[in-house]
Amino acid sequence: MKKKAAVDHTDEKSPQTNLSWWRWGADKTDALIAALAMGVRFWHVFLLARSPFSRYLAGDAATYSSWAERILQGDLASLHQGVFYQSPLYPYVLAGIFAVFGKQNLAVFCVQALLGVLSCVLVARAARVLFSPAAGLLAGTLLALYGPGVYFEGLLQKAALDGFLVASLWWLWSRVVVLGGWYQWWAAGLCCGLLTLNRENALVLGLGVLAAAFFCQSGALTPKRRVLAAFLGLLLPLLPVAVRNAWIGGGVHLTTAQFGPNFYIGNHPNASGLYEPLVAGRGSPDFERLDARRLAEAELGRDITDGEVSRFWAGKAFAFIFGQPLTWAVLFAKKILLTVNGVEIADVDDFYGRSRMFLPLKLAFVRFPLIFALGVWGWIQSRARWRELFPVFFGVPLYVLSVAVFFVMARYRYPLAILLAPFAAWGMVQLWAAGKARGRPWSAWVVVSAGFGLSLLPLVERRWQEASTFVSLGDYYLNQEKNPGEAVSHYRKASQLAPESAEAQFRLAEALVAFDQREEAERAFAEAARLAPGWAEVYLKWGQARLSWGQEAAGLSVLSQAAQFPETAGPALRLLGDVWFKLGRLEEAFAAYQKAWGLGxxxxxxxxxxxxxxxxxxxxxxxxxxxxxxxxxxxxxxxxxxxxxxxxxxxxxxxxxxxxxxxxxxxxxxxxxxxxxxxxxxxxxx
Structure with missing residues (x-):
């Protein structure tokens, strides 16, 4: 195939070969796309600056921020991390932003918004080169008004960097298709290497680029030289990290040592397809790594390395997969449906709760079901060009599988929307052309309708996602502003949205203790314990609250339960010893102290x-x-x-x-x- 697919649009693409790289795919409509994207994004940033979300960080965001600070303080190799447990690219980008602007979250949001604007333009240019000018305009507009994309750019999360890198891959691949030179192949590989360093499962896109080197016939390079160029680009960012991890941990870890625990979370008999921590209530990055190691070492009865921790959990997951293949197949099918579901599945931060508060997220009206349904049709319409579009064409199903093999969250799924956007734009162009020709594209409408139907299946409830926003606001007012009254109001909203949420009930109980509302706090603790009987911290904090109220006997009962859980046994036993000491039961106090000392x-x-x-x-x-x-x-x-x-x-x-x-x-x-x-x-x- 000597540029057969490439010359399908020769009239529109051939002038590109004489352009400088920064003008590649450019068109006067780029200014309109950039203006639209910039207006929505910086309006959102302006509102963020006046909200608690610009000042309070939780979960991964807090971890990335403190990691970036450590880098700036001189830990350039992040030795404090040991073998990386979280992908390292984003913290280093954050460190660069902090170095220039100071530790200002608002500066991060502005930089990410600019990257978002650039992503819209890059995707528009790629679609213009690979499909048509109309497809370019539509692809850029879809992303400019893609609400979840605007939302992710307002978080200290690596998803914003994911979007930019996937958009860059589209643009770089358009250069590979038309020019096919050594530098273009190398740049495409480099982009995939950086993307893998930010989102590990995106390695499938890098492998797609390498595979394309065997099939794509663009340019004068031999297959060997194409593969070499792409491989060197892919290896450039990954090799230093792999060498660093091997030097520190003595094992092979291409990016992180997180594969095993994450694989197990998504593949065990009680898995839901969503994120659930190994230990109830301990989903914080501070606990994830500790719990994965502690549980593995307890079962094996010895100290183990990071690689052994990962293999332990992966082994348990594979034991489930091969031991119960039908059960796993049903679970995997469910996770595929969750990956393409229209609901943006939250963890700490939530799209829907913020959409209530920030008008730009509502005005950016494009949602995943639209991109998915149209993208599937555009993808099918591009099937004859699979060789030419190889890494992005096969990247769509491969990326879906790479998410579904673990567990599903909105930020993990986000790169899929960028991959689909040019296909969605091409699908719209094809539908419009069929309509103008007065044809009856029944097959198109069947596919688009089926795509919408799959994406709108009621698999996840939005109210659960919205509740997480109010929990985050409650955390801000309780922990940072020291305003338990305001925190209580937000936690109550969360518990009203999701009354079966143990987290909302537990956070409400903590705030009520600080607000000195004892009776209601007691009810909230009891409800949290009922909803999550395995959440050790609930019993520990409940016991501490009862002791602070002078209820020693009642405190002893729940602290005894907290002492049964490994993660809270130490502090619970110490508190039990304190109570027994106060009550004059010295032998029991001594025994409790001894047990606590043995734990730490x-x-x-x-x-x-x-x-x-x-x-x-x-x-x-x-x-x-x-x-x-x-x-x-x-x-x-x-x-x-x-x-x-x-x-x-x-x-x-x-x-x-x-x-x-x-x-x-x-x-x-x-x-x-x-x-x-x-x-x-x-x-x-x-």
Whole structure:
């Protein structure tokens, strides 16, 4: 096929070969597309700047921000991360933005909005070159008004970078098709390498580019040179990361060590197809890695490497797949349907809740069902050109499968919308042409209707997604603004939208405790425990609340439940020991402290153990525990006060004074230390 597919649109494309790269595919309508995209996006950014969402970060966003700060502080290789557990490209991009503009979330949103505008123009130019001028205008307009795209560009999330890189791939591939030179193949491979470094499952697009090198006949390069160029481009960003991971972790990890846990989350007997943490209530990036390792090591009975953790969870997933193939096939089919479903599935941030608050997200009216339905028809209409469009043509089904093999979230699915946009535009052009010819394209309408039908299946409820926005707002007011009253109002909205959400009930309970609404807090804790009986933190915080209300007996009952869960056993046992100590049940307190110590050394625990031993008259042992507390936390003043008490009891006032001075140097306002010094200085104190 000597440019057979390419010359289908020769009249529109041939002038491109003489253009500079920055004018490739350009047209006067680019200005209209850019203006439309920029207007919507910067209006959204303007409103974001006046909202809590520009100031409060949670989940992955908080992790990426702190990671970027560590890079700027000198940890250029991110050694604190060990083997990467999350894909590393986005934190380094964030670090670059912070280096130029300071740690300003608004600057990130502005840069991402500009990338979004550029993405619309790149896709328009690619569609113009590969399909037609009308398709270019439509593709750019679809993305300019794609609401979820505008939304993702207003988050500290790598999805914004995904969109730009996929748009770049479309544009670069149009150059490969027409020019087919070594540089064009290398650039397409490089783009896929960067995309893989940002979104691991996008490796399928890079493999598509390599495969295309065997089939595409554009340009004068031999297949070997095409493959070499694309492979070197793909390898350039990936090789340094793989070498770094091998040097740190001693294993082969192309990008991250997260494959196994993520694969298991999407493939086990109770999987829903959506994200569910390995341990209930611990979906934060801070916990994901710890829990994956802790659970694997507990089952294997030994310490293991990052690679072994990944293989452990992957092995459990494959055991389910091969052990229950029919059950897994049904689950996989469901995940494919979820991948193309019209609902934007949230995790921490939510499109629908923000659409209520930000008018630009409503005015950007294009949604996934429209792009999917028209995109499927355009994709089918392009089937004769599969060799020419190889990586983007086969990239559509391959990307769907690459998402569905794990679990589905809106930000994972987002690159699919960019892949489909030029096909959707071409589908619209074909439908319009058929209408003008007074034909009856029944097959087209059947396909488009079926696409809409699949995308609109009621698989996920939007109210669950909206609830997450109000949970995030509640978190902002409770944790950052220290305004529990305002937090309660948002948590109540979340629990009203999704009354069966344990997270909404639990967050409401925490805010009610801070707001001193005891009866309602008690009901919310009880409801959260009923909805999520395996969520250990619910019992721990419930027990702490009861203790703060002076309800020791009631607190003991729920803390005993918290002590049954590995993730909360340590703090729960310490609190149990504190209560029993307060109640004078010293043997039970000692046993609880010992169990807690076996789970993890802690300065507060060591201090409390010393206080208990002193109460029992075991003064030498008590002093050793106090000294150990000082070693574990050199800034902790209370153990020094307790040491001073022991030395006063032994009538060693000089050493007691030294201990008290040490305590006051650590905590100048420590009242007990000040009182003891006053007593020692008063006449007759000896």
């Amino acid at each position: 050394k802690d300065a507060t625990l060591a201090n409390n153990m010393g206080a208990l031993l002193a109460r029992q008259g075991r003064f030498q042992e008590a002093e050793q525990w106090f000294l150990q507390a000082c070693e574990l936390d050199p800034a902790y003043a209370q153990p020094w006060v307790n040491i001073a008490k022991l030395r006063l009891r032994a009538q060693d006032t000089a050493k007691a004074a030294q201990a008290l001075e040490k305590a006051l140097s650590l905590e100048p306002g420590h009242r007990e230390a000040q009182e003891l010094l006053r007593r020692m200085a008063s006449p007759g104190s000896r």
